[in-house]
Amino acid sequence: MSEARRLTGPQKAAAVMLALGEEQAAALFARMHEDEIRDLSAAMAQLGTVPAAVVEGLCREFAEQLGQAGHLVGTYESTERLLMRTLPRERVAQIMEEIRGPAGRTMWDKLGNVNESVLANYLKNEYPQTVAVVLTKVRPEHAARVLSLLPESFAMEVVMRMLRMETVQKEALEGVERTLKAEFMSNLARSQRRDAHEMMAEIFNNLDRQAESRIMSALEERNRDAAERIRSLMFTFEDLQRLDGAGMQALLRAVEKDKLALALKGASEQMRELFMRNMTERAARLLRDDIAALGPVRLRDVDEAQATIVALAKDLAAQGAIELHSGPDEEMVP
Incomplete structure (x- = not known):
């Protein structure tokens, strides 16, 4: 089997494909990408004569590896380690970058x-x-x-x-x-290699108020620095105060009126005034009437309505329709 050991991966695959015969090989080719077909075809064309004993050994090796595979777990890290054993570091970095992309x-x-x-x-x-x-x-x-x-x-x-x-x-x-x-x-x-704190901030943004408070308090006891980092990355309903007049009006045009009334039902008077200052006097009066007509509402429903409006604001920001400042003390260039 010393001759088999000298064969490269593509050469081994080429030998197995030739051993399978035209019909089976054609079925496999049909499932391959164009680049794979080209590389494998080149290996097949340049393979030359392969002794029967070597072909038999390759087929046996393939079957044994397939049968002994057992439980497998594929990850980015395990894939990268495997590639590092056979390819230059720069090529591995390029491949992993492509894999992590869309x-x-x-x-x-x-x-x-x-x-x-x-x-x-x-x-x-x-x-x-x-x-x-x-x-x-x-x-x-x-x-x-x-x-x-x-x-x-x-x-x-x-x-x-x-x-x-x-x-x-x-x-x-x-x-x-x-x-x-x-x-x-x-x-x-x-x-897309996102910071873990950013991902957790998004998760916290989608928790209801009670769960967020409970988990954040527990996290502060375990890791105050992490809790502060996550809190700084979160964007809450109260953070909509950072919108300028044009941004607030764009948000008002996009938000559903019943969602807005429900969200403001559980908001501070300061937040209510912020929205109503950017509405006509008649629209603001109607909104106040809608809020009063709601009567008692569940805190969970208020949280969901506020989360919906925050998500809408983020979508508008991603489209360039409004600008969400990253924090109250953000420095501005005149």
Whole structure:
């Protein structure tokens, strides 16, 4: 079996594929990606003569490894450790960056799985022609959502280029792919390695008031620094006080009136006044009447209504419609 040990992974796979015969090999090829087919085909073409004993040993090795696999747990860390044994560090870092990014084999598959707000926020700074190419390569429903989030004048430029677009040259398409991979996907993959405190802050934002208070108090006893960090990252209903007048009015246009009345039912008078100052006198009077008409309400329902409005504010901020400042003492550049 010394000859088998000298074979590379692709060469072993090529030998097994040839041993399976055309019909079975064709079925396996049908399940592979284009890059895998190309690499394996190259190994098969250059394999040369492989003694029968070696082929038999490879098939036995494959069957034994498959049969002894037992319980498996795959993680990013275990995958990275495995790759580090066979590939250069730079190549491993590149592969792991791609894995941590959006799902999909091709660049266009991956883009189709990127949140439309995130993609639109990136594309609005690109050339309209580049954006036109991208939107013709992703699913129409995804392209529509992205287009609707772009600034109106810019979106129209993109539409006009899409209407005039003929077949995109292969070189131009590859250039766009390289740019997206270097400037967008790698940054997106890195940004998705989220800080644990940020994830916990989002979870705390979705807890009801009693559960949040109980768990936060317990955390403060165990790890005060972590509790303070999470609290600083949380965005609560009270933090909507940081919105400027234009932002508050944009939020008011988007929020459902019954949700607003319920959210303000359990809010401070200061928060009520904040919303009503940005409404017409008649609308503010009607809102006060709606709040009074609610009567006693459950705290859980108030918390849910407030969480819904906070989530809406975050969505509007992601679309660039409003700006959420990160804290009350945030420094501003004049």
